[in-house]
Amino acid sequence: MAGLNKNSPIPTEIKLHQTSHLLEIAFNDGSVFHLSYEFLRVYSPSAEVRGHGHGQEVLQIGKQDVTITGIEPVGNYAIKPTFSDGHDTGIYSWDYLYEIGKDQDLLWNRYLQRLADAGAARQSL
Secondary structure, eight states, rough: OOOOOTTOOEEEEEEEEEETTTEEEETTSOOOEEEHHHHHHOOOHHHHHHHTSTTOOOOOSTTTTTOEEEEEEEEEEEEEEEETOOOOOOOOEHHHHHHHHHTTHHHHHHHHHHHHTTTTTOOOO
């Protein structure tokens, strides 16, 4: 994933919607994405979730009810949310948020398929 450059979309607004469990993010190119907290959690860019190389991703299960309890800026290029399950090591760059927002349907379906293949559930037991 490339770093920020002069053509990178920059957020103009970020809102947490606690009732619907959505992060709304608007970019300066007019794009607006509504990303569920669960989606953000299972696609965390942290090493804990992504592993340290291709094929080392850790399938996140039981995250349907996760919430975001806090969010802090990281420089002028990212945010770091804290999730209700204690996960707080993912740094979500503007480029990463834009990319997963744009590919949200594909990524969500891929996640659901991985859960099904593993015989796992979205709900925690």
